[in-house]
Amino acid sequence: MTYLHNIGAYSLMIVNMFRKPTKWSVMKTLILKDIDDLVIGSIGIVAFISFFVGGVITIQTALNIDNPLIPKYLVGFATRQSIILEFAPTFTSIIMAGKVGSFITSSIGTMRVTEQIDALEVMGINSLNYLILPKTVALMLYPFVIAIGMFLGILGGIAAGVLGGFTSFEDYILGIQTDFTPFHVTYAFVKTFVFAFVLATMPSFYGYYMKGGALEVGKASTTSFVWTSVVIILLNYLLTQMLLS
Amino acid sequence: MIEVKDLHKSFGGTEILKGITTNFEKGKTNLIIGQSGSGKTVFLKCLLGLFNYEQGSIAYDGKVFSKLSENEKRNLRSEIGMVFQGSALFDSMTIAQNVMFPLKMFTKQSKSEMEDRVNFVLKRVNLENAHHKMPSEASGGMQKRVAIARAIVNNPKYLFCDEPNSGLDPKTSIVIDNLIQEITEEYQIITVINSHDMNSVMEIGQKIVFLKNGYKEWEGSKDTIFKTDNASVTDFVYSSNLFKKVRRMYLEENQ
Numbered sequence: 001m002t003y004l005h006n007i008g009a010y011s012l013m014i015v016n017m018f019r020k021p022t023k024w025s026v027m028k029t030l031i032l033k034d035i036d037d038l039v040i041g042s043i044g045i046v047a048f049i050s051f052f053v054g055g056v057i058t059i060q061t062a063l064n065i066d067n068p069l070i071p072k073y074l075v076g077f078a079t080r081q082s083i084i085l086e087f088a089p090t091f092t093s094i095i096m097a098g099k100v101g102s103f104i105t106s107s108i109g110t111m112r113v114t115e116q117i118d119a120l121e122v123m124g125i126n127s128l129n130y131l132i133l134p135k136t137v138a139l140m141l142y143p144f145v146i147a148i149g150m151f152l153g154i155l156g157g158i159a160a161g162v163l164g165g166f167t168s169f170e171d172y173i174l175g176i177q178t179d180f181t182p183f184h185v186t187y188a189f190v191k192t193f194v195f196a197f198v199l200a201t202m203p204s205f206y207g208y209y210m211k212g213g214a215l216e217v218g219k220a221s222t223t224s225f226v227w228t229s230v231v232i233i234l235l236n237y238l239l240t241q242m243l244l245s
Numbered sequence: 246m247i248e249v250k251d252l253h254k255s256f257g258g259t260e261i262l263k264g265i266t267t268n269f270e271k272g273k274t275n276l277i278i279g280q281s282g283s284g285k286t287v288f289l290k291c292l293l294g295l296f297n298y299e300q301g302s303i304a305y306d307g308k309v310f311s312k313l314s315e316n317e318k319r320n321l322r323s324e325i326g327m328v329f330q331g332s333a334l335f336d337s338m339t340i341a342q343n344v345m346f347p348l349k350m351f352t353k354q355s356k357s358e359m360e361d362r363v364n365f366v367l368k369r370v371n372l373e374n375a376h377h378k379m380p381s382e383a384s385g386g387m388q389k390r391v392a393i394a395r396a397i398v399n400n401p402k403y404l405f406c407d408e409p410n411s412g413l414d415p416k417t418s419i420v421i422d423n424l425i426q427e428i429t430e431e432y433q434i435i436t437v438i439n440s441h442d443m444n445s446v447m448e449i450g451q452k453i454v455f456l457k458n459g460y461k462e463w464e465g466s467k468d469t470i471f472k473t474d475n476a477s478v479t480d481f482v483y484s485s486n487l488f489k490k491v492r493r494m495y496l497e498e499n500q
């Protein structure tokens with residue numbers, strides 16, 4: 001029952017988010033601020049994680065190939081596929097559900113418990129539009145972060161693979177060029193866009209409709225992280241089924 | 246005029262408001278008084294449409310609030326100024342930005358016009374050197390005054406204040422009370438104030454509604470509150486010895 005209720009409330013929230021838009025001059029500054037907070041502010045951690053995970057994927061793949069019949073370039077190939085198809089779009093998004101998601105839930109939740117949302121509403125402002133739309137628009141730039149993540153993941157692979165002596169530079173480069181399917185990149189970015197929308201709106205939902213005080217803000221952030229991750233994983237499955245099979 | 250008819254509101258089976266009927270006139274300062282927990286804040290939030298109520302109606306100058314379309318509601322609300330009990334300042338903005346916010350959202354004024362207006366209202370609430378502070382850096386009383394400045398900056402037609410002078414010293418309280426009364430009379434707005442500050446009641450209570458146990462126990466003004474023999478009112482208002490004395494002297498003088 002509560003699931004159905006939440007799904008309904010979430011859908012209504014999305015619809016109402018577009019009603020009675022805030023003045024563009026104000027909206028513009030809100031969007032720029034959210035781009036700074038949510039997108040620019042995430043590049044560092046995404047870059048760091050991608051680079052090292054790329055390295056680890058390369059090492060693990062190399063170590064698991066001991067059959068001399070398997071060509072050496074497979075290391076680069078496997079790293080590229082894992083990073084572009086899954087690691088960069090999906091697993092980075094789970095990490096973002098923790099970073100960006102809990103930030104969104106707690107900042108909107110705090111505005112709820114300190115009556116700042118009521119203050120907006122009393123002034124006749126559509127608080128859903130004012131608070132959530134800028135975050136959604138800002139996160140439409142999230143695919144750029146993922147692109148950076150993909151690039152650095154593959155770079156991390158070269159670094160770890162070549163420096164650690166697991167593969168040669170030429171083999172790796174050959175590997176990442178082998179059987180390149182442009183549609184895989186399209187698929188990855190379609191996923192990323194969908195995840196970006198989820199990352200902006202689901203944590204907002206949990207913050208906006210929370211009840212209680214400071215303690216509940218903390219709880220809402222946790223719940224929001226759990227459900228955002230679950231939804232991302234499920235959507236990942238559905239989109240993969242739809243787009244790749 | 247704001248007309249409230251038979252307002253009922255409950256939370257999870259507990260009825261907080263059990264049928265309140267009253268009205269608030271233009272150009273008058275209307276006070277809602279009552280003990281802590283008597284439902285003043287709930288009442289005010291019902292008036293503003295922040296709470297749904299089970300029964301009753303609220304009409305703003307003849308327009309029944311619950312029958313307005315979403316757009317009409319928002320238009321009506323852009324003419325409302327509200328001071329929340331906890332100030333509800335936007336904590337990502339400076340004090341000056343908080344006060345400027347309604348102007349930015351609802352007027353086409355130039356930046357310098359807005360700044361002039363902000364300076365003017367901040368001066369009226371005795372806050373002249375705090376423009377660039379963040380709300381978290383301001384004292385509770387300062388936050389209250391910023392909230393009042395934000396509520397009046399865009400010349401509202403309706404002004405609601407939930408305990409505007411709780412947390413203020415007696416002198417600033419009087420300044421705020423007088424300010425609210427002045428603008429109410431000057432711009433002929435409808436002002437509704439929640440309070441349990443007896444000074445305010447005696448100073449600016451042109452109409453007083455006393456809530457108790459979910460009912461409107463008594464209604465009158467600062468003049469009739471001295472003469473009433475309603476036991477609940479006298480018990481609440483004259484609970485301090487000082488006010489008991491004041492009342493006795495008032496009654497002796499006016500016999």
Ligand SMILES: Nc1ncnc2c1ncn2[C@@H]1O[C@H](COP(=O)(O)OP(=O)(O)OP(=O)(O)O)[C@@H](O)[C@H]1O
Nearest residue numbers: 256261279280281282283284285286287288330441
């Ligand atoms: N959101 C809510 N959910 C459940 N109960 C509530 C809610 N808001 C208020 N109440 C209850 O309604 C009653 C009246 O509360 P209200 O805040 O209106 O009191 P008040 O008269 O404003 O008191 P004070 O002078 O202390 O501010 C209280 O018993 C409170 O517990």
Ligand SMILES: [Mg+2]
Nearest residue numbers: 285286330407
């Ligand atoms: Mg209250």
